[in-house]
Amino acid sequence: MTLLGLDLDYVACIVLFCVGLYMLVAKSNLIKKVLGLNVMETAVFAFIVTSGMIDGGQEPIVVAGSAPPYTSPIPHAMVLTGIVVAVSVTAVALALIAQIHAHYGTIEVDELKELP
C-alpha cells in the first residue's frame, strides 16, 4: 500500500521514529527520555525487518512444505543483535538514572540544571 507514492510501512516507521525523537528532546524527565529512545529503536528495528520482507514470502526456515520465496534472513539476524544492544543501553541508562535520583533527589532535567 502506498500513500502519495510512499510505502505506508516505511511511513509508519518514520512516524514512530519521530514520536520517539520528540519524547527524547522535549521531555525533561530522564525516564521519559529513555522511553523515547526505546520507541526510536523500535522504529528502526521495524524498518529494518520490513525492508527484508518479500511479496508472498515465507519465513526463512527450510523444512518440508516450505517453498520460496523466503524473506531475507539477514535483517532478522541484524535486528536480533540490535535488540540486545538496545536492552543493554536501556539497562545502563536506567542504572545511571537511579544514581542521579539517589544523589540529587530528582530526575527532571530542568530541576537538575538549577542545582548548585
Added chain:
Amino acid sequence: MRTFALALVLVVAATMVIGIAGLPPHGDPDGPVHTHVGARYLEQGVAETGLRNLVTAVLLVYRGFDTFLEVVVIFTALVAVLALPSATRQPPPPRGEGAAASRREADDAVPVSPVVFLVVRLLAPFIAVFALASLYRGHVTPGGGFQSAAIIGAMMIALGLVFGREHAARLVPHGAKAWLQALGPLVFAAVAFVGWRLTGAFLGFPADEAAYALREAMVVVLEVAIAVGGAVILAQLFMALDAPS
C-alpha cells in the same frame, strides 16, 4: 524546548521521507536485500551450515563474530550496572518537589492484587515450557536462544515483581550465579576455540558431512548457553535496578 523539538522532528521527518522515496519498492523480489548475499544464504545456507532455520544460520555461523560480541555487550552492561554503587539502598536527600512526590509514591506502595498473584503463579510453569519449546524447536520454527532467553527472563522478572526479589533471586543458584552470568561469553569463547582447533578458523564450524553431529552439538551448546546466560543476565539487570520498598 517544545518548539525546538517540533522543528527538529519536522526536519528529521522530511529528510527521512526523501530517503524512503528513493528506496526500492517494498516487497520487491528484485530488491538488493533479496539479490545479493541474502540470496546466497537462502540457496546455500542449508547445505553449508546444516541448519534449517536460516536466521539461526546467519546468526551463529555466517555472522558468528557479531553474535559473540553481542553476548559480550549484554554481559558488559550487567557488569556496568553491578559496578555502580547500589543507588537504591540509601534514601534520596530531600530536595525539590519532584523528590518529595516520588518518595510519597514509594511509601504508598500498593500490595499485589490476588488476581495478579494467582495468574503469575499459574502461568509461570507454562511460560517456562514455552521458552523451552522455543529453544528446542528453534531449528524448524521461529525461535532460538535469544527468544528463549527473553521469555525466561520475563518470567523471572514477573515472579520477582509478585513474590519479591528475595524469592526470585532463589531461582538462580547462589554458588553458580557468577558462572551463569558469564555463561554466554565463556561458552562462545570455548566453542570458538574448538572451531579453531578443528577448522583453523576462529569460531569456524566443520563443514564436511562426517562432522555433521559435531557441528550440530556446537550449535546446540551455543543456543543453550545464550538462552540460560541471557535469561540470568536479564533477570539480574532487573534485580539490580529494582528499588527495595
